[in-house]
Amino acid sequence: MTSDSELLVPLHVAYIKSLGENKDDLVYHMTAHLRLNAIYWGLTALCIMNQKEALDREEMIGFVMSCWDDEAGGFGAHPDHDAHILATLSAIQILVIQDALDRIDIPRVVKFILSLQQPSGVFAGDSFGEVDTRFSYCAVNALSLLGKLSELDVEKTVAYIRSCKNFDGGFGACIGAESHAGQVFVCVAALAILDRLDEVDHETLAWWLAERQLPNGGLNGRPEKLEDVCYSFWVLSALSILQKLSWIDSDKLSSFILSAQDPDSGGIADRPGDMVDVFHTLFGVAALSLLGYPGLVDLDPVYCMPASVIEAKGLRKSWQALERRSK
Amino acid sequence: MSASSDSIELYADDPEWADIEPVRQYENPNPLAPIFYTEEYRDATDYFRGVVKKGDMSPRVLDLTEKIIRLNPAHYSAWQYRYKVLLALKSPLDLELRLMDELAVKFLKTYQVWHHRRLLISHPQLSSSKSSSFYLTAELRFIAKCLVVDSKNYHTWSYRQWLLSNFFSGGERGKEEEEVWKKEMEWIEQMIEEDVRNNSVWHHRFFVVFQSGIRVGDEDREVVRRREIDFAKDKISLAPSNPSAWNYLRGVLDNNNLPYSDLSIFVRPYAQARSPDAEADEVIDLENPSPSKGAQLPCVPAIEFLADVYESGKSRDDIEKAAQLWKSLANEYDTIRKKYWEYRIKEALEVLPA
Numbered sequence: 001m002t003s004d005s006e007l008l009v010p011l012h013v014a015y016i017k018s019l020g021e022n023k024d025d026l027v028y029h030m031t032a033h034l035r036l037n038a039i040y041w042g043l044t045a046l047c048i049m050n051q052k053e054a055l056d057r058e059e060m061i062g063f064v065m066s067c068w069d070d071e072a073g074g075f076g077a078h079p080d081h082d083a084h085i086l087a088t089l090s091a092i093q094i095l096v097i098q099d100a101l102d103r104i105d106i107p108r109v110v111k112f113i114l115s116l117q118q119p120s121g122v123f124a125g126d127s128f129g130e131v132d133t134r135f136s137y138c139a140v141n142a143l144s145l146l147g148k149l150s151e152l153d154v155e156k157t158v159a160y161i162r163s164c165k166n167f168d169g170g171f172g173a174c175i176g177a178e179s180h181a182g183q184v185f186v187c188v189a190a191l192a193i194l195d196r197l198d199e200v201d202h203e204t205l206a207w208w209l210a211e212r213q214l215p216n217g218g219l220n221g222r223p224e225k226l227e228d229v230c231y232s233f234w235v236l237s238a239l240s241i242l243q244k245l246s247w248i249d250s251d252k253l254s255s256f257i258l259s260a261q262d263p264d265s266g267g268i269a270d271r272p273g274d275m276v277d278v279f280h281t282l283f284g285v286a287a288l289s290l291l292g293y294p295g296l297v298d299l300d301p302v303y304c305m306p307a308s309v310i311e312a313k314g315l316r317k318s319w320q321a322l323e324r325r326s327k
Numbered sequence: 328m329s330a331s332s333d334s335i336e337l338y339a340d341d342p343e344w345a346d347i348e349p350v351r352q353y354e355n356p357n358p359l360a361p362i363f364y365t366e367e368y369r370d371a372t373d374y375f376r377g378v379v380k381k382g383d384m385s386p387r388v389l390d391l392t393e394k395i396i397r398l399n400p401a402h403y404s405a406w407q408y409r410y411k412v413l414l415a416l417k418s419p420l421d422l423e424l425r426l427m428d429e430l431a432v433k434f435l436k437t438y439q440v441w442h443h444r445r446l447l448i449s450h451p452q453l454s455s456s457k458s459s460s461f462y463l464t465a466e467l468r469f470i471a472k473c474l475v476v477d478s479k480n481y482h483t484w485s486y487r488q489w490l491l492s493n494f495f496s497g498g499e500r501g502k503e504e505e506e507v508w509k510k511e512m513e514w515i516e517q518m519i520e521e522d523v524r525n526n527s528v529w530h531h532r533f534f535v536v537f538q539s540g541i542r543v544g545d546e547d548r549e550v551v552r553r554r555e556i557d558f559a560k561d562k563i564s565l566a567p568s569n570p571s572a573w574n575y576l577r578g579v580l581d582n583n584n585l586p587y588s589d590l591s592i593f594v595r596p597y598a599q600a601r602s603p604d605a606e607a608d609e610v611i612d613l614e615n616p617s618p619s620k621g622a623q624l625p626c627v628p629a630i631e632f633l634a635d636v637y638e639s640g641k642s643r644d645d646i647e648k649a650a651q652l653w654k655s656l657a658n659e660y661d662t663i664r665k666k667y668w669e670y671r672i673k674e675a676l677e678v679l680p681a
């Protein structure tokens with residue numbers, strides 16, 4: 001049932017297109033809190049497969065704008081949901097990719113984002129107050145895309161990230177928390193955007209990241225945990241930023257990702273044989289792009305968006321992916 | 328969706344809710360995001376939106392939000408509003424915590440469950456009450472119970488670290504703090520006993536010993552370092568290929584600026600194939616426990632460690648010995664990281680004079 005030779009692009013495109021249709025199932029309504037994120041994941045995956053036009057631009061922009069929470073000045077994951085920084089970043093990323101940033105009230109969004117910064121320097125996700133270095137990344141990424149990084153208290157933001165650094169070189173979600181590949185990505189990418197990679201212990205961290213690869217080729221997020229396709233992206237993007245991507249066994253990782261494809265209906269799962277979803281589909285395709293998989297479009301690992309979009313905005317940082325293979 | 332509502336009770340049919348105007352979910356014409364709900368969930372969330380719109384903060388809203396949370400624990404607006412209502416009603420937050428005990432275990436992977444606990448326990452009603460110690464230590468016990476169900480749950484562990492640093496690190500609780508940290512170390516030993524490969528526990532040990540202040544009895548850091556190094560060695564001898572124990576050992580050395588070469592006598596047997604007559608002339612060295620009987624040798628982290636020891640020697644002979652070990656990793660013992668080991672060889676040889 002696995003197809004470990006090639007990426008099934010037409011099937012994945014069809015799968016992403018089908019996501020909005022025919023959703024008479026329980027899982028779908030349970031994930032309304034991720035709807036805007038899901039559209040960003042789908043759109044970015046399509047861009048990387050060079051199929052941006054597969055989803056209608058105007059409809060997408062219309063949906064994004066219907067998620068605007070006018071009271072808070074940010075975006076919710078879904079119409080009528082309260083504004084949250086995760087959804088706000090997704091909305092901005094979609095609008096940037098679609099070249100439609102002019103639809104939003106930038107000063108208000110900036111105000112909303114900055115209002116979430118806590119005295120410690122970390123960001124909360126919303127007014128409910130959960131804090132996480134993930135949200136710091138969302139804030140930094142979003143402000144950078146909006147061209148408003150100058151309004152951020154950079155020292156304070158960096159100080160919190162620094163306090164989440166662990167003895168193994170990795171970073172956790174909050175002070176005292178264990179290193180985790182997803183948190184490593186958000187911290188390293190945020191520091192890259194802020195030109196503060198000097199905060200990272202490059203050798204120790206890159207080694208910790210390389211250690212995430214298991215003999216079957218897949219990557220895990222912490223020692224002694226299972227491999228999962230989404231970690232392919234988090235580990236690889238952090239390694240690209242540290243310019244150490246070549247430490248990964250690229251052939252074995254590629255076959256692991258390709259073996260997690262659904263060869264009948266498209267999409268990529270967390271690992272072979274599991275149910276596919278759009279989240280793992282994006283991160284599988286994104287990882288393959290960084291590994292130089294033939295025919296894919298370049299991905300910017302810092303922003304997790306098409307590289308050409310970031311370059312056009314003059315925001316490219318000095319990451320390094322593997323050279324794109326022709327065959 | 329069929330309309331078989333016989334078995335479920337809907338707010339729409341309940342006269343007690345007649346004063347609330349249900350607000351339908353915004354139906355989007357966009358095919359990217361159509362919405363289909365179960366009738367029970369749709370009914371509850373329609374009334375929830377109605378409640379929010381009206382600003383209703385009556386006790387029944389606690390039932391409504393509980394129902395929504397049980398159907399969908401990731402519904403963050405329901406959590407948020409529930410907390411507001413609890414405060415508005417001056418509800419006893421200890422009862423809320425007990426209700427949360429059930430939900431936390433049920434929805435262990437949902438961060439809202441843990442964040443809600445954080446808000447509750449931080450509220451002066453609990454954290455500044457006469458019984459605050461009781462509530463806080465009950466939290467530690469409750470977390471330990473959750474970790475029996477899922478011993479590596481990230482939210483659960485970070486909640487524990489947060490509790491310890493927020494409520495037991497200021498010195499305000501005097502003797503009681505000492506007691507908590509002492510128990511914490513005992514509990515960690517027990518957790519490592521249960522699964523020596525659980526990286527979360529090893530991380531937590533580092534946090535407790537080195538990152539959250541100095542405990543009474545731990546003032547002599549030299550004694551602490553020795554204790555921690557011996558602890559790691561002991562656990563490595565039980566499971567030599569366990570990366571968590573090796574990372575811990577490296578962490579202790581790095582954190583205290585100690586040279587890796589201090590450990591070479593200990594490491595050597597782990598970096599070699601077992602010699603056939605090893606059993607016969609084995610001398611028990613308490614400071615340097617040998618690999619356990621069935622362990623597979625050599626093991627990757629030990630080869631790597633020994634190579635680092637050689638590399639720090641800096642002489643040509645040392646570097647060449649290190650390169651030899653890296654070669655064995657690249658070609659035999661850790662081929663998945665071949666590129667990395669080749670990089671180490673290249674970097675080390677480059678600094679040698681020609």
Ligand SMILES: [Zn+2]
Nearest residue numbers: 228229230270
């Ligand atoms: Zn995953």
